[in-house]
Structure formats: C-alpha cells, structure tokens
Amino acid sequence: MTKYIGKSVKRVEDKRFITGQGKYTDDIKMPGMVYAYILRSPYAHATVNSINIDAAKSAEGVVAIYTGADIPEAIAGVPCGWQVNFKNGDIMKEPPHPLLVRKKVRHVGDGVAIIIADTRANAKDASELVDVDYDLHDAVTDPKAAAQPGAPLVHADAPNNIAFDWQLGNPKEEVAAALASAAHVTELDFVNQRMIPNAMEPRSAIGHYDTAYDKYTLYTSTQNPHLTRLLMCAFVLGLPEHKVRVVGPDVGGGFGSKIFHYIEEALVVWCSKQIELPIKWTCDRSEAFLTDAHGRDHVTNAKMGFDADGKIVALQANTFANMGAYLSTFAPAVPTYLHGTLLQGLYTTPKINVDVTATFTHTNAVDAYRGAGRPEATFLLERLIDLAALEMEMDPTELRFKNFIPAFDGVEQEGYVTQVALQYDSGNYAPVLTRALEMVGYEAFREEQKNQKGDKLLGIGFSTYVEACGIAPSAVVGALGARAGLFESAQVRVQPTGKVSVYTGSHSHGQGHETTFAQVVADRMGIPLEDVEIIHGDSDSVAFGMGTYGSRSLAVGGSAIVKSIDKVLEKGAKIAAHLLEASTDDLDYAEGKWTVKGTDKSVGFGDVSLTAYVPHNYPEGLEPGLDFSSFYDPANFTYPFGAHVAIVEIDKETGFTKLKRFIAVDDVGNVINPMIVDGQIHGGLAQGIGQAMLEGAIYDETGQLINGSYMDYCMPRADDFPSFEVDRTVTPCPHNPLGVKGAGEAGCIGSTPAVVNAVIDALWKGGHKVKDVKMPMTPERVWTAMQG
Amino acid sequence: MANKISVTVNGKQYTGEVESRTLLSDYLREDLSLTGTHIGCDTSSCGACTIHIDGKAVKSCTMLAVQADGCEVTTVEGLATNGNLHPMQESFKEEHGLQCGFCTPGMMMTATDFLKTNPNPSEQEIREALEGNFCRCTGYHNIVRSIQLAAKKMSEAV
Ligand code: FES
Ligand code: FES
Numbered sequence: 001m002t003k004y005i006g007k008s009v010k011r012v013e014d015k016r017f018i019t020g021q022g023k024y025t026d027d028i029k030m031p032g033m034v035y036a037y038i039l040r041s042p043y044a045h046a047t048v049n050s051i052n053i054d055a056a057k058s059a060e061g062v063v064a065i066y067t068g069a070d071i072p073e074a075i076a077g078v079p080c081g082w083q084v085n086f087k088n089g090d091i092m093k094e095p096p097h098p099l100l101v102r103k104k105v106r107h108v109g110d111g112v113a114i115i116i117a118d119t120r121a122n123a124k125d126a127s128e129l130v131d132v133d134y135d136l137h138d139a140v141t142d143p144k145a146a147a148q149p150g151a152p153l154v155h156a157d158a159p160n161n162i163a164f165d166w167q168l169g170n171p172k173e174e175v176a177a178a179l180a181s182a183a184h185v186t187e188l189d190f191v192n193q194r195m196i197p198n199a200m201e202p203r204s205a206i207g208h209y210d211t212a213y214d215k216y217t218l219y220t221s222t223q224n225p226h227l228t229r230l231l232m233c234a235f236v237l238g239l240p241e242h243k244v245r246v247v248g249p250d251v252g253g254g255f256g257s258k259i260f261h262y263i264e265e266a267l268v269v270w271c272s273k274q275i276e277l278p279i280k281w282t283c284d285r286s287e288a289f290l291t292d293a294h295g296r297d298h299v300t301n302a303k304m305g306f307d308a309d310g311k312i313v314a315l316q317a318n319t320f321a322n323m324g325a326y327l328s329t330f331a332p333a334v335p336t337y338l339h340g341t342l343l344q345g346l347y348t349t350p351k352i353n354v355d356v357t358a359t360f361t362h363t364n365a366v367d368a369y370r371g372a373g374r375p376e377a378t379f380l381l382e383r384l385i386d387l388a389a390l391e392m393e394m395d396p397t398e399l400r401f402k403n404f405i406p407a408f409d410g411v412e413q414e415g416y417v418t419q420v421a422l423q424y425d426s427g428n429y430a431p432v433l434t435r436a437l438e439m440v441g442y443e444a445f446r447e448e449q450k451n452q453k454g455d456k457l458l459g460i461g462f463s464t465y466v467e468a469c470g471i472a473p474s475a476v477v478g479a480l481g482a483r484a485g486l487f488e489s490a491q492v493r494v495q496p497t498g499k500v501s502v503y504t505g506s507h508s509h510g511q512g513h514e515t516t517f518a519q520v521v522a523d524r525m526g527i528p529l530e531d532v533e534i535i536h537g538d539s540d541s542v543a544f545g546m547g548t549y550g551s552r553s554l555a556v557g558g559s560a561i562v563k564s565i566d567k568v569l570e571k572g573a574k575i576a577a578h579l580l581e582a583s584t585d586d587l588d589y590a591e592g593k594w595t596v597k598g599t600d601k602s603v604g605f606g607d608v609s610l611t612a613y614v615p616h617n618y619p620e621g622l623e624p625g626l627d628f629s630s631f632y633d634p635a636n637f638t639y640p641f642g643a644h645v646a647i648v649e650i651d652k653e654t655g656f657t658k659l660k661r662f663i664a665v666d667d668v669g670n671v672i673n674p675m676i677v678d679g680q681i682h683g684g685l686a687q688g689i690g691q692a693m694l695e696g697a698i699y700d701e702t703g704q705l706i707n708g709s710y711m712d713y714c715m716p717r718a719d720d721f722p723s724f725e726v727d728r729t730v731t732p733c734p735h736n737p738l739g740v741k742g743a744g745e746a747g748c749i750g751s752t753p754a755v756v757n758a759v760i761d762a763l764w765k766g767g768h769k770v771k772d773v774k775m776p777m778t779p780e781r782v783w784t785a786m787q788g
Numbered sequence: 789m790a791n792k793i794s795v796t797v798n799g800k801q802y803t804g805e806v807e808s809r810t811l812l813s814d815y816l817r818e819d820l821s822l823t824g825t826h827i828g829c830d831t832s833s834c835g836a837c838t839i840h841i842d843g844k845a846v847k848s849c850t851m852l853a854v855q856a857d858g859c860e861v862t863t864v865e866g867l868a869t870n871g872n873l874h875p876m877q878e879s880f881k882e883e884h885g886l887q888c889g890f891c892t893p894g895m896m897m898t899a900t901d902f903l904k905t906n907p908n909p910s911e912q913e914i915r916e917a918l919e920g921n922f923c924r925c926t927g928y929h930n931i932v933r934s935i936q937l938a939a940k941k942m943s944e945a946v
Contacts, residue, residue, distance in 0.1 A: 010884075200836060
C-alpha cells in the first residue's frame, strides 16, 4: 500500500517561497563582497584593436578590471561537453570560447572586460569609461546562409562555417527510391525559430576564494553544480576539484539554459583569487537575452512519402542547425542525437534518413532549451503528417492511427527498434489520441467547423509525439560523443533517531524534488514524510551529481535513491533479525517495522536506526551506521508519449488567432505526484504554444538582436492562454524501479506543431491552401496567408 | 547625492540615506535585505518586484527609493500576519501556483491588490489582471486557480 506515491502531496518547499525566504544566488551577501559587471561587445563581428582601461581604473569604487590580455594563455576557455564527428570521421570544429575575448568578438554580448567595484552601480558606471577600439566586419546569422560560399567566417579554421555534418538512418538512396515510388509525397520547407529561454531568475554567480582554507566556492544559478565544478576545474581553470565547492542554491527556473558551464562562472572564481574578495555577478535581463544559451534555430527541408493507403513509406529530413558563435556545453548533441534519433516518432516508417549540417554564425550560442531536439523532431513529423492529411484529403487522426507502432510493454513484447538507432522501452500510442478525441468532442467540433459562418475561421490541429528522456546509459551516450557519464548518485543517511537525510545529485530548479523524492523515500521506508529531508545542489554535501535536465531527475536520480533505500533496508533487516533473535528470511518489513512472520514480534525502524549507531547489542561482524550511497546508470532512455490537440479561431479581418482550447493527454509512465506532473505539463505547454504564437529571437543582418528585451520579445502572458485540459494514460517504464519516464519537457515537445496545424487547418477550411505560416504566427503572418 | 528617507516597511520604520538614483527594488533588497522582492528585468515588464505602496500594487523597480519617503510599504515578507499565512499564500501552496518561486512574490502582491478591487473576478479578469506579471514555469494555469481559491477564501472570511 502506498501512502504518498500517487498522491498530490502539497510541496514542502513552498513555505520558503511564498514567504519570500527562497534563497537565490543574488540573495546571498557576504562580508567584503564586491560586484562585477561585464563589458560586452555591441558588435557581432569585429577585431578588437585596443582596450583602454585607464580612466575606468580610477573611477569611484573600482577594485579591479581585467581584459582578455590579463587572463593566462593556459586558460583557453569553456569547453564543449559533447563531441560529434563529421560524416567523414573528422572531429567537429571546436574553436576555443575564451572567458574574455582577446582579438575578435563573434557575437553581440561577447565579453570584453570585467569591471569589479564596491557596488553594482559603480561597476556599471566605470564600464562606460572603458574605451574599446573595434574594426567592424560583416556578419552572418542564418544557419543556412552561413554555409554558403563567401559567407563571412566566424572562425578561420571552420571552412564554410561548418562545425560538423552528420547523418543517421537508412542509406539516402534507399529513402530516395522509396519516395520516388510513393503514391504521395508531402514536402515542407520550414524554420524552427530561435527561442530565448527566459527563466525568470536572471543568471547569477558568486566567486569566493577563502585564503584560510585555500578553497574556492562558487554559488551559481545552475541546474548542474557538479558538472560545472568538473568542467571548470579540469578543463578551464585547472583547479584541484577537492578545493572547489559549487553550490546551486534555489534556482529560479532553467529550461535548459542553466545546464551549461558559462564563462561568467569561471570568471568570478578566477577573479576572486586575484583580489581575494567575494565577487558577485548578476546579469540584467538585457544581458540574459544576449548571453543565456538560446534554443532551436533549425532551417529544414523534409519529405514524407505515403503509399496509396496512407501508410508512411519514407522520410528524408535535411536540417541546418545554428550553433551560434561557439559550441556551448551540449550544443552538438541537440540537432543530432536528441533530434535525428527521434524521427521515427510513433510511426512504423520503414525508411528514414536525417542529414544535419551544424554551422557557426555571429550569434549567441544555441544549446538545449526545454525539450532540446525532440521538439524540433516532433515539429518536423507532425507538421508533415497533418499537412499530408490535408493534401490527401484524409482525416489527420485516421492517418495517424493507421501508422502507429502497435502497443508493446517492453516486458512481454520487446521494445521497438527504430530505424534511427534507438529502442523504445514501452509504448501504447492509440489510447492517448483516442482519449484526446473524446475530450475534444471531435465529431461535434468538425460539425461546428463545417457550419462556421461569419468573420471567423475555426481550425483544429493535432500532434502525437514520442520523446526520449531519463538521459541515459553512460556507455551509450559515451559512444554517441558525450564527454561525461549520465548516471546519478544518491546517499540515504539514516540518523540515529530514525530521521532520514537524502543527498541527491539531481538539482531542482522548480520541479519540486524536495516533495516528490520525499514521497518515494517515505513510502519505500514506511516512515512519515516529515521524517525525510532532501538535500541537493551543494557539491560539498552531495557526493556527485549529473544534475537536472532531459526530464531525468526521477527516472535516474529517483532510481539511485531507491537503490540506496534497498541497501539501508537490507542492513536494517540484519540488525532487526539480531534484535528479534530471528533469521532475516523470517522477517517482513512494512509500515516502518520488521515483524517476524506469523507473530506479533516486531522492532521499529527507529530502534533499528538507534542500534546501528549505538551498537551494544549488535550482529557480529556488521559495521555500525546506517548510511548508503549508490550510483544508478539506467539501462535505456525512457520514452514518454502523448497526443496534443489545439483549437484556434482566426479573425478574418485582422489575422488575430485565438487559442480557444488546448487538450493534452500525456503518458509519462508511473506518476508519483499528479499535481506536480500536471504543473510540469502546463508549463511546458505554455512554452510550446509561446513558440508557435508569440516568441522568437530576431537578429538583423548585422547581428544585432533586435528584440532583446521584454519590451520587444513577446513573452507569453496569462491572457494568451485558455485553461489547459490535461489527462494521462499510464504505461510504466519497464527498466527502472519506479516505472517512471519523466514529465518535464513533454508539454513543450508536443504542443507547438498542434497549434500551427490548427491554424493551417483553419486556413484550408477557409479556402487558403497554404503549406506553412512561419512561427511565431503573428496576426500579420496569418493575415498575409489569407490574402493568397 | 545622498538623500535621507524614512519609510515604513512591513510595519517597521526605517530611516537611512540613499543615492538619488537608487531604485526602490534595490533599496529593499540591498539596504534592507528584504530579498523576497525579486528583480527579473530591466524594463519594468515582469512584475517580479511587485510590492504594495500605501496598499496599492506597484512594481518597485519603477520607483526611486526617495519617492517612497514617508510611504507605507508592504513586501512579500509582510504578507503573513502574526505567523499566519495570508489566504493568497495558502492558496498558492494548495493549488500549486508556484514552481521555481521566482515570480511568486510579485504574483501574490499583484493578486492581493487586485482582489481588493474585484473580490469576485471571472477567470478572464484574473488573466487580464496578471498581464504585468510573467511566469515561465506554471503556464499560469495554477496561478489562476490559486487566485480563484484565494478569492473564495477571502470572501468567506468576511
Ligand atoms: S523587475 Fe520590476 S518589473 Fe521586472
Ligand atoms: S514559478 Fe517560476 S517563474 Fe513563476
């Protein structure tokens, strides 16, 4: 029986947040603290001739100023954590990403100097006195244009700006032959536009070098404290890892953008050693726009072929992926192993080839943004299949049902092996769409749509997806180019009084781990939830961690906790057996006590815990203490799936599109806390819908980000959405002990194409047979589509 | 230039010197260490810094500290009274109206003022009232539910 698992337990972390006591990095103050401001390039591509800091140095409150020339040559810059090879086997181009530029700036926002002063305002004031002499050059910002001959070069040693090219799947000729003999081919050119993550807490970092202990501490708004420490120590600053503590305090959202190791983190740490003072850097929102790793930015041509019956026979996808000016930590993995590998979708497509060219441009780096690659894959597949249904005059849901992979649970039936290198763990795809159609009232909607008159157009759009999360077996990702393992660690420390401290390498930035993980621990150990404390985010207390991203925390981090609990209970049973003068085989453990089978003789968890630490009457040869660590390396990715439906209404006069309803039925495996899972879905939906309707970074041809503020970038607001209608089915993951798959990104992965498809459906039904409306689908773009 | 100001914040009187250019949001965070008021932007768009001035919701980054001289300020730290959570705080917890918590103080300060003028709002009115407050985590869904619940609790209390 479970007391907590499956229940919407209210979050234990909320108390501090609703009373204003959350502790985010910028909230931390230390004696003697000074403040850093980073002077950034206003140009996308320029040679730095000289930097004059004389006037700035003597400005009020200035403590120190460093430029690229002050940083030792040995500190080359921040590394990339994932290696992808060219098709010909050559290693990707990996130009250094220096902490501060030495010769050339390569995007607006590239760091030129760091100014440290007694107050933030004084540091900013002084930065205006720094005189930088630039020689300007032409810039390129579009990922496809960058690869054309004659485009301005971002790095001299990356010809045609190509970072790498890559392909996966069946041979191209086989796919081409299948397309040539297909009864119908749907082809689409589209852009999956660049997104700006916009976590509400701007990034912040505090570097502190403690002379007494010769020890460094970095507080940083990160999803990933241990990896940041590893990268910074081993690959950037060359510091001894045991002398460096990295703490991620409360983190105000991340959505991917706080996974990566950023130059500012290494800079404040390095500078704090030079001046022996704690240094805080917190970015302004405008800086966040320019320097938080962006997401998406794919330019794609794709073709999907069907036989006369509507069965998919082949898929060819060709994509240019924008890397920005430098390779961010996981950037190469996003358009390749997190995108190409998902192009099977939930369909039986027998021939698939995906070809990706990743290019450098004079823009900020692009990396994982909520969903990372899987939204791009889903967008590609779901736009094509909905468009194909319109072109072939078939019902878009029927076309999907016809092509779904039949159900498999991964236990009785083998996992499904795709054409693109993965084996899905378990899936049962038809029921999510069936349930979504019920919720929509599909037939009634089509009737209403048919009878629609007047100045509005109604449309319905679908998206069914499968994604990969719980990233992932270390050996597999290693073979695919990851330069890190992707396991997770957990320590379960039982205190002498039977209270339990759990140290996890997962690191919440809003997901509610302190509650969900405690539910798992309390149930598995049969103790009250209040007796469990979840500790995360501090490299000095948590043994190791790979952090939170890729919807991996519960599937990987939770499984590591379960492993440690099993060890605790196994040892506990030995102590209990000794106290009860029984054999461990004769004991049952339930509701916090061990009982001798068939008797009422029992001993409680608290007594056993105390005995472990006061081992007077104790099993011979058994070590004292009750404290276990585990590392869990998953057997496979997990594969959640779902069906999303959007209903839109377009105003014929203005092109204004109103999202009337949004229905999401997701299957994320077993659910520990339904309230939290629903919340994750809601948030993901808003971001996915935001991409379809409102958001998108715009660089002009000189490389200026022209909508780099909240006055210009259209952040989704409360009145842009209806209430979401969500439900789920449950297909457990067969290969982790909790049967969970992960819910953090599903909403964002499924929703975007559903909205675009709804607009296209409305337009077709209104007699405008357009293939695409570019995202974000502004009223102007939708209106223009209606004029054709 | 330093200016002398005197403000009452969460019922406590503070007197001190501030630079003319210091924003009220910075004064609260840096001088008074009331870090529950968050700063999420530099264009007065996001609402994370929302507080009450003489009972009205105001984005504290749109005001200079000197302008608050003589005012009654309430920040999120002052929302609970005598250790009892405000119904808005309870409702955010009960309806899962927060994830990372960064937007939450501003959301609650905007919402409590809004309910004063519109104690029984429709869903659409709530959504419109939140136009100046961004949340990136929740999709606003449960924030709306939280405010609906708070409205119910508060009308039952009177
Ligand atoms: S910080 Fe005041 S509105 Fe954003
Ligand atoms: S809860 Fe994270 S921004 Fe609203």
